Amino acid sequence: MxxxxxxxxxxxxxxxxxxxxxxxxxxxxxxxxxxxxxxxxxxxxxxxxxxxxxxxxxxxxxxxxxxxxxxxxxxxxxxxxxxxxxxxxxxxxxxxxxxxxxxxxxxxxxxxxxxxxxxxxxxxxxxxxxxxxxxxxxxxxxxxxxxxxxxxxxxxxxxxxxxxxxxxxxxxxxxxxxxxxxxxxxxxxxxxxxxxxxxxxxxxxxxxxxxxxxxxxxxxxxxxxxxxxxxxxxxxxxxxxxxxxSPYWRKGRNTLHQNAAIGIESRVAELIETNSFDPNAKTTEEWTALSLAAEGGHLKCCQILLEVRGIDIESQNKDGRTALHIAAMKDRNEVVRALVRKGANLNVKDKDRKTPLHLAAEAGRLRAVEVLCNASGISLDLSDSNGRTALHLASLKKKAPVVKLLSDKGAKIDRKDSKKRTAFLDAADVGSTELLKTLQECGANINQQTLTHKWSALHMCASYGHSKALQALLSFPDINVDIQNTDERTPLHEAVLKNRTKIAQTLCNKGAAVDTRDKKKRTPFLDAAHAGNLDIIKKLKAKGADINQVSGRNKWSALHEAALKGKIELVRWLVNEGIKTDLRVRSGTKKGMTAREMAEQGGKEEVGEFLRMCEERG
Structure with missing residues (x-):
């Protein structure tokens, strides 16, 4: 056979x-x-x-x-x-x-x-x-x-x-x-x-x-x-x-496309020499032979095609991507060099307005990023459709080495995207400790806040539970631990609100103010009582929080919060620590009520009975 x-x-x-x-x-x-x-x-x-x-x-x-x-x-x-x-x-x-x-x-x-x-x-x-x-x-x-x-x-x-x-x-x-x-x-x-x-x-x-x-x-x-x-x-x-x-109705690839894609340079050279196919012919997805060879990293095939008179080095596929986009994204380092030497447009944008540098940075392609950054005429701070630079995208994808390289090459470290967010805020959002340290070393504004709600990196880490990233932030000399957002809430407020016990304790240990009031005149202590978190309550009290503090408008105390929720263990602790049991709510549907009356009305019998006994004992 x-x-x-x-x-x-x-x-x-x-x-x-x-x-x-x-x-x-x-x-x-x-x-x-x-x-x-x-x-x-x-x-x-x-x-x-x-x-x-x-x-x-x-x-x-x-x-x-x-x-x-x-x-x-x-x-x-x-x-x-x-x-x-x-x-x-x-x-x-x-x-x-x-x-x-x-x-x-x-x-x-x-x-x-x-x-x-x-x-x-x-x-x-x-x-x-x-x-x-x-x-x-x-x-x-x-x-x-x-x-x-x-x-x-x-x-x-x-x-x-x-x-x-x-x-x-x-x-x-x-x-x-x-x-x-x-x-x-x-x-x-x-x-x-x-x-x-x-x-x-x-x-x-x-x-x-x-x-x-x-x-x-x-x-x-x-x-x-x-x-x-x-x-x-x-x-x-x-x-x-x-x-x-049509012989290629299904994939739209001709013989030149096929051989360029798999890197058979002898066949590519033969097809070019015999003029068997238009070197700029496109597949149904509008890829050229050069794009396919670039994707596969087939340097010799790319070099053969780049020497063809009339080759369209800037041809874009359906996504608007050129051979340089594709090679950079795939980390085809030598192909990127060859395209750059042949004068490929370094700043060309695809349908998402991303340049080859954007794609390489987003994918963490360090070698390709370095080749592009070293090329004459590269613009490091161009924005995509979301206003993000290559450095922004590298931050979002936790590519710290790429961020460091871009910064060293002159990329603006505090450039803001369309939502007015910086790379440092993006790093906090994804909880990348390595990236936060890298950006801080590169001179990023560590107290930068978002445009709409004025959230800082500390707010994000406290709210999202990024404990390691938060510890890294707290190690920076100029970090503002009591920075407030538009609701005048500090990172400690946000940690307490989300029941992040360890993070709240870490913030307290780093000197966070425990009695700061937000726009509603509520403190972290009152929020902790509302959440029924005794561990945080104890930590705040140990750091100097006033146990008898009340909210601004309705004058709710921590005891009111705990009684309404039926948190008997917390109620007992507050009473043992000396909280006033006769405080009354000033306004709202619970106006004039003590914590005991509130518990009894809400069907929290165990709490109500305990507080009644406390009142009787005087």
Missing amino acids: STVVSGTTKAGGKRHRDHDLWRSAYKKLKHEPDGKKILEKCHKTMQKESAKKGISIGHLGSSDGRQKLLKLINAHADSMKSHSGTYDKVLSTILKTKDVVSTGAAASPPAAIAVAGIFMVFSIHQDYLREEQAMLDCVTLIARIICRRAVEHKECESRPLESKELKELRQQLKWSYLEMYFKLLLTTAKLVYKLSIPRMQRWADTLVGWTDWTAEIASLEKAEREIVDDLDVIHHYKTNPAAQA
């Missing part, structure tokens, strides 16, 4: 490597930062596993590596045949893949890596607990896809005298196969990587985002559906060519 994966053959039957989609998928995986890391771990695990069986493997991606992997596969296959019962059907499917990569349509070193991986995972599935079935389902699906799609892969091959449209449809199918093989390799590598972790740590949270096997299965199924869709289009075109008006 000929090797379908390679697509075409040269004279003498030698495979044409440019059409080996398994190899292309393998190459793509190696160029992904996370993919490269996990693939290296997968390789080491396979080499160790092979060594246990007396098989020495050097480079897995070579022909020799494939032969050694086949030996490993055969060794596992022999031992797995003893399995029976629940796994008979699964085992049968997995064993079929051995033939596919040995002499069948997927006889390629990268395909052998995928198959060796699923054999390894299946052979020790007994070791797994909660993830056992999900991983087994993943392995089974990979095996089935490899077997199912190997035969249909022949539809990728062009035939003599075929129309240009049909050839392009087959190219679309080839692209889908490449994406699927990429996902097969990545998922298999993740499975093998999981096995490399010491057994006692295997189920710890060490692979966040890498062990959602249900999501992996869904991704693989989606990739296979793409192939089924492409096959349907080809079948429809072959049976009714006139009905297929």
